Structures are given as structure tokens and as C-alpha cells.
Amino acid sequence: xxxxxxxxxxxxxxxxxxxxxxxxxxxxxxxxxxxxxxxxxxxxxxxxxxxxxxxxxxxxxxxxxxxxxxxxxxxxxxxxxxxxxxxxxxxxxxxxxxxxxxxxxxxxxxxxxxxxxxxxx
Amino acid sequence: xxxxxxxxxxxxxxxxxxxxxxxxxxxxxxxxxxxxxxxxxxxxxxxxxxxxxxxxxxxxxxxxxxxxxxxxxxxxxxxxxxxxxxxxxxxxxxxxxxxxxxxxxxxxxxxxxxxxxxxxxxxxxxxxxxxxxxxxxxxxxxxxxxxxxxxxxxxxxxxxxxxxxxxxxxxxxxxxxxxxxxxxxxxxxxxxxxxxxxxxxxxxxxxxxxxxxxxxxxxxxxxxxxxxxxxxxxxxxxxxxxxxxxxxxxxxxxxxxxxxxxxxxxxxxxxxxxxxx
Numbered sequence: 001x002x003x004x005x006x007x008x009x010x011x012x013x014x015x016x017x018x019x020x021x022x023x024x025x026x027x028x029x030x031x032x033x034x035x036x037x038x039x040x041x042x043x044x045x046x047x048x049x050x051x052x053x054x055x056x057x058x059x060x061x062x063x064x065x066x067x068x069x070x071x072x073x074x075x076x077x078x079x080x081x082x083x084x085x086x087x088x089x090x091x092x093x094x095x096x097x098x099x100x101x102x103x104x105x106x107x108x109x110x111x112x113x114x115x116x117x118x119x120x121x
Numbered sequence: 122x123x124x125x126x127x128x129x130x131x132x133x134x135x136x137x138x139x140x141x142x143x144x145x146x147x148x149x150x151x152x153x154x155x156x157x158x159x160x161x162x163x164x165x166x167x168x169x170x171x172x173x174x175x176x177x178x179x180x181x182x183x184x185x186x187x188x189x190x191x192x193x194x195x196x197x198x199x200x201x202x203x204x205x206x207x208x209x210x211x212x213x214x215x216x217x218x219x220x221x222x223x224x225x226x227x228x229x230x231x232x233x234x235x236x237x238x239x240x241x242x243x244x245x246x247x248x249x250x251x252x253x254x255x256x257x258x259x260x261x262x263x264x265x266x267x268x269x270x271x272x273x274x275x276x277x278x279x280x281x282x283x284x285x286x287x288x289x290x291x292x293x294x295x296x297x298x299x300x301x302x303x304x305x306x307x308x309x310x311x312x313x314x315x316x317x318x319x320x321x322x323x324x325x326x327x328x329x330x331x332x333x334x335x336x337x338x339x340x341x342x343x344x345x346x347x348x349x350x351x352x353x354x355x356x357x358x359x360x361x362x363x364x365x366x367x368x369x370x371x372x373x374x375x376x377x378x379x380x381x382x383x384x385x386x387x388x389x390x391x392x393x394x395x396x397x398x
Contacts, residue, residue, distance in 0.1 A: 072258040081362055084188075084325070
């Protein structure tokens with residue numbers, strides 16, 4: 001086993017791994033992008049307001065999720081593929097869409113009885 | 122109590138399955154139990170800290186703190202899993218000899234076990250932080266008695282641990298000669314799935330273009346919130362409605378880790394003197 005060759009090969013391998021990962025994280029500059037469309041969902045006493053939120057289809061939007069309750073919640077939507085823990089009293093901002101027309105369920109993963117849906121039209 | 126148990130179980134399950142795979146992948150490595158134990162302990166401590174500073178993390182980086190934090194932990198896990206896979210491709214035969222009880226010198230085995238500890242710590246930290254926040258919330262709200270909460274949490278923890286243990290026991294039934302080939306593929310898919318999860322968080326924070334918000338929808342075949350969907354989500358990164366960037370992250374990881382894994386697997390010359398199976 002040529003001992004000297006091994007670290008060099010490892011370095012090449014690490015580089016081969018690091019490059020795609022770096023590429024994955026590269027577009028950090030889109031941070032400044034401002035979402036024009038914003039909607040608010042409020043969770044309080046185990047219920048969402050509004051329980052059904054209408055948003056325009058095929059358009060990106062920002063979801064402001066307010067946890068007005070007294071304990072942590074986790075906004076989750078398998079349909080929209082979103083999840084975010086929101087400590088009590090905090091507001092979480094989530095980028096969502098563009099959604100195809102249809103109904104998208106969401107819930108509080110820490111209290112799955114609290115459910116609502118987003119309807120994209 | 123039952124609701125608490127179910128939620129804790131779901132959080133623990135993902136970490137437990139990852140620990141099950143890591144333990145099986147490290148059979149025969151010296152210090153395996155110690156380092157995996159250390160990984161769990163560090164993960165729990167980290168989970169407590171993360172939960173404590175959850176509000177600060179969520180509010181940081183213009184509201185993207187939580188997503189960036191999760192993505193960073195996932196990427197660390199992916200890098201460690203990648204390193205493990207490649208290391209195993211090179212040392213699998215010595216490891217198999219070791220697992221059979223034949224003494225064998227294994228290259229930088231200690232560093233390898235430490236990488237496994239990092240993977241375990243990352244998994245426990247991520248899932249643990251959510252569990253701590255959930256339990257703390259219920260405890261503070263007084264909605265459930267302390268006894269009910271404790272019993273529920275312990276039941277959930279036991280259930281999750283049992284699932285991880287079952288996966289580990291199942292993997293150990295694989296003949297040693299093939300075990301590390303199987304765990305290699307499992308770890309490869311696990312890494313790809315975690316990379317896709319990381320991409321998902323960055324899309325949610327608007328830091329990564331989705332490249333197509335919904336590439337396809339297989340939720341009618343297998344819902345992601347069912348038991349099978351959840352397990353497959355953890356093990357192979359199943360997503361019912363993946364974004365384009367997630368599919369790309371998955372594919373790139375498969376290539377970046379899978380190709381070196383296959384190329385570095387024992388050369389034919391060394392295979393010939395391997396133990397016949």
C-alpha cells in the first residue's frame with residue numbers, strides 16, 4: 001500500500017464532495033430578494049386564524065406565521081413541504097409557492113388537532 | 122399522555138433509525154459503543170441548548186436562522202456520512218475480518234468512529250431540540266399532569282428506541298461478508314436524503330431557488346405522514362412532492378459519494394483472496 005499516495009487521494013475525494021455541497025449553498029445572495037406578497041396565519045388556543053387562507057396560484061409568497069399561544073408550535077405542511085418551529089409569542093417567516101391551484105393542508109405538529117388549509121386559486 | 126407519546130415517538134424515530142444504521146455500519150470497530158454513546162450525550166446537550174436559544178435562532182439571519190441552522194447540521198451529517206462511505210469502501214474487508222473476530226489492523230479507525238459520533242450527535246440534536254421544545258411547552262401550559270407527560274414521553278422514547286433497535290438487529294442478521302456492502306448503500310441513500318432535506322430548508326428560507334416547487338406528487342401512492350412514509354423519508358429521503366433543487370441535491374450526493382464508493386471498493390485482485398461467500 002503506497003502510504004504517501006493516500007492523503008493525496010483523500011484530499012481529491014474531499015474536494016469532489018465539497019464542490020457540489022458548496023454549489024448547493026452558493027445562491028445565498030438571493031437573501032435580499034423581497035417577497036411582494038405576504039399573508040399572515042395566527043395560531044392561538046389550538047386554532048388557526050384564518051383556518052382557510054386563499055392565495056393566488058402560480059405565485060411565490062411569504063407566509064408570516066404568528067404563534068400567539070403560550071407554548072411552542074411547529075408549523076408543518078406536508079402538502080407544501082414546509083416545517084418550522086415557532087417559539088411562543090414569535091412570528092416565523094416562511095417562503096412558499098408558487099403553488100398549483102388546489103388545497104394544501106397545514107397543521108401544528110406539536111398539536112396536530114390544530115389544522116387549516118391554504119387554497120391556491 | 123398518548124398524544125404526547127405519539128409526538129415524542131415521531132421525533133425520536135428519525136434519530137433512532139440513524140443510530141441503528143450507524144451502529145451496524147461500525148460493527149467490529151473499537152470504541153464503537155463509547156463513541157456512539159458520546160454522540161448521543163453531546164446531541165442531547167446540544168438539543169437542550171438549541172431549545173433554550175430557539176427564539177434567538179429563529180429570529181436571527183433576518184428570520185432565516187432556523188433554516189440555516191438545520192441545513193448546516195444536515196450538511197455536516199452528509200459530509201460525515203460521505204466520509205464514512207468512502208472510508209468503508211477502502212477498509213470494508215478488514216472491517217469484515219474484524220467483525221468475524223479475526224484481529225485486523227484498521228487504518229485510522231479512531232477517527233472513523235469519531236465521525237460516526239458526529240453523525241449521531243447531529244441526528245439527536247435536530248430531533249431532540251424539537252422534542253424538548255414540545256415537552257417544555259406542554260409542561261408550561263399545564264395541560265397535562267407531570268405524571269402523564271413523563272409516562273407519555275418515556276413511552277415515545279422507548280418506542281423510538283425499539284424501532285432503531287429492531288433495524289439494528291435486522292441488519293446484524295445479514296452475513297458479515299455482505300453487511301458492510303448493505304450498510305454502505307444504506308448510508309449512501311441516507312446521505313442523499315439528508316442533503317435533499319437541507320435543500321428543502323434553504324428553499325423555505327428563500328436562500329435557494331426551488332427549481333420547480335413540485336416536481337411530482339406521489340402522495341396518492343405513499344403519504345409522507347403515514348408510518349411507512351415517515352420511515353422511508355428518514356431512511357432513503359422519500360419526499361412525496363419534492364422540489365427540483367431537492368432532486369438535484371439528492372442526485373448530486375448520490376454521484377459524489379456513490380461513484381467514489383464503487384471505485385474504491387476492493388480491487389478485483391484483492392477480491393480473489395477474500396473469504397468465499
